[in-house]
Amino acid sequence: MTVSVPGYQIADVLGRGGFGVVYRARHLTIDREVAIKVDTRVILDDRDQRRFLREVRAAGRLSGHPHVVEIYDAGVLPDSRPYIVMELCSGGSLADRGPMAPRDVAEIGQRIADALAAAHDLGVLHRDIKPGNILVKRYGTVALSDFGLAALMETGRDTSVTLEALTPAYAAPEQFHLVPPTPRSDVYALAATLYTLLSGHPPRYPADRELSLPEIIRLHDTPLDDLPGVPPQFMAVLRRGLARDPAHRYQDAAALRADLSQLNVGDLPSPRHAVTSPVMTAATPRYPPPTPPGGMPPQYPVAQHPTPPPSRRAGRVGIWVGAALAAVLVVTGVWYFALRDTGGGGHGAADTINPTTTSPTKTPTETYGVRTVTEGCPAAGIKDAQAACVEKAECWSGMVVINGEIESIRRLPCDQGHVYETYAIALVPGDVADPYADVLEAHPVVQKVCSMDTLLASRYGDALQYGPERWKPEVLPPSSDDRSTELGVYRCVATITEIGTIQGSAFRPR
Template structure:
């Protein structure tokens, strides 16, 4: 069904025209089977040649591959009218495009542009992840759906992965099909398209949303290729009222040399997300590359998400596998805590090298295949059979000392005698004893001789 002048598409009722361009018309329609309003895009070009049919299928499959992404316009259906014109049924975006918004309300604020940039860059990153290059990104191809969300659309010039050289040649678009204010400069040299080309187009689009018109290019437009290439070499000026950090990211995304440009849509998304919500610099903002530094090299540092440091106390997830062997790093050990050495053939982990049963602290878990095998190792370590050290009996009222704080004092000096000193003392004692005994024997012998002489003298006198 359709109104006067509208196409007759089985299953759809045409309600009116949403917009039209050089290649076709977009109608507002109702899908009768489910009762929802949709956008019906009808191409003006009849699919006569195989090349035309491949071009149409490329657009359908490129958009279909990204269906479900919150910032890509969904594709519901596709087909060919009886007169040979192809059509696509898309998600309805009744609030028009960002080009309409610029024309009606003027430039957008930095906060909104940063938010749009993060979302569309994420959609581009999803497209690049499946091998799809959009190649025609501009404000007119970013739509606003019923919920006020921006959505990337119009994959008519997209490339798909796995295309042959001839197919790639078909989609190496002509210069006339490009939009000079948003297409990257290398596209006008008809070089092989890359993800960096989409980064340029999105950066130029975001700049235009802030400035109210495209960067570098006059409002009148340029048709001369030499003039286009000359304009691309001009510097990108600052925008009054726009934070310098936001402008710096977009300027880096519009580098004339692709090797110096932000390399991927994911990197552009992360750079924009690292800014403060109003587009000003934050601590995680990547510094733009210095002149002459290639993107991804020393001049460009993509932001890395900071990871919170886990607390050193309280319930934590215990490691498993090889990581469990470390149990606790030295810097995580509490004051006064000592590590219990494992007996040979035993590990400080639970069953199968994982977390001990019951979630007990790995520092106290000394497990073995069975209890009997623990008796000898535990005895050698001075432990009870259950793996714990016996507590000394303390008098009533005695409080055990708390963990030792500060450095451990050196052990007291030894007070006992060394082995050499003991041997020397024994030898000296024996020598003194022998000397005393010898002197005693000499004295006794001298006394005996004197007694004998006295007896002889007395006997002679008597005679």
């Protein structure tokens, strides 16, 4: 089929995939070679077009990362097929590069995990990581491509997954049960990709035939054998990334990247800490319903250590159990008091939203989880809202919301670029039984607290120069952990449109 894209001269076909064809082309205006991916599916209505544009913008927000393929342009052809104009990576893909040396694979893994962590920070999932989607740029660096399946997983958007869209050898086990994808699904796919680069074939998956769905599901129960020449620590990283149960995997790409960076492989430096083995957690249903396993913000990488091997003597078992319980109590106490004293203003792994308290008389910090103020706070004047403003600026990465629940978000320093900033915090209304994002957004009191009027009245400093056309208010629902406490809180957060991220503090002093 002949393809004509305005402003570009098509040269030849670079490759074909399940949903598209990639062409080599020349951008006539600036005389630059590019790659153009033309989707084989058509966009027939406004809803599909909006979805396509969301995906393109999601990929565009990652442009500039050294290990993400640049997006230059996008549009829809006269026959309703969408296209994306991308950076031309002359080195091809890693689809047929294995087996590779462990040192090289570890370095590739760090770079792609860094790109994936950046995507997750912006609320973007890739959903199709495999060797064929890791390209080699002109000067030899690797980059993650094809965010064509990526979606901004936010409230009200379609988070379903179909078997048709999966690459079976790299898809996480839960996806074959149509559980919505999460950052841990991407972690599995990246770990499967690294295994393939080391061995020359995907983990557990036969190279000589296609499998039926029941065979694929049974295949995920198969133990992962050691690979010849691959250090045990590297295999421990792979096994954790390829854990069948998402709760046993690295919770995000940043945690995987951290362990890859510590490997002692070839002439890489010795590890600064022990690489962890798969974490065993309390028994959970093998495939729970599509409810995110973690809340906000226990999404930060937290060091998890392998369980000590069982002792042969019962007395020593008792010592281990007692020591473990004592350690948990000490860590819990330190964590609670550190948060209470700081008011949640820090940016480390221990940030929390609404810690449980048993005190009959709660301070504002104990009620909201952070230090708050009402003086000069527009939200505090809204009747029956029990709303306040955070005492210090509170800034966030992009969020992943699935089925109305927070799956992933990270607190960020406000002096670096961030996607969201808090402009109000409030107690969940008493007549809301299930405080999911869509339920809260429909509540009349929440609509007043998180309104554009409240947002505009809450602006601070340089943010005053941006009018309503530049802002978008959103509701940040309580996490599953918050809802298990006596009182949950929600936040009103704002993001600035037409600009990638907010710089500095927009609503409160830092």
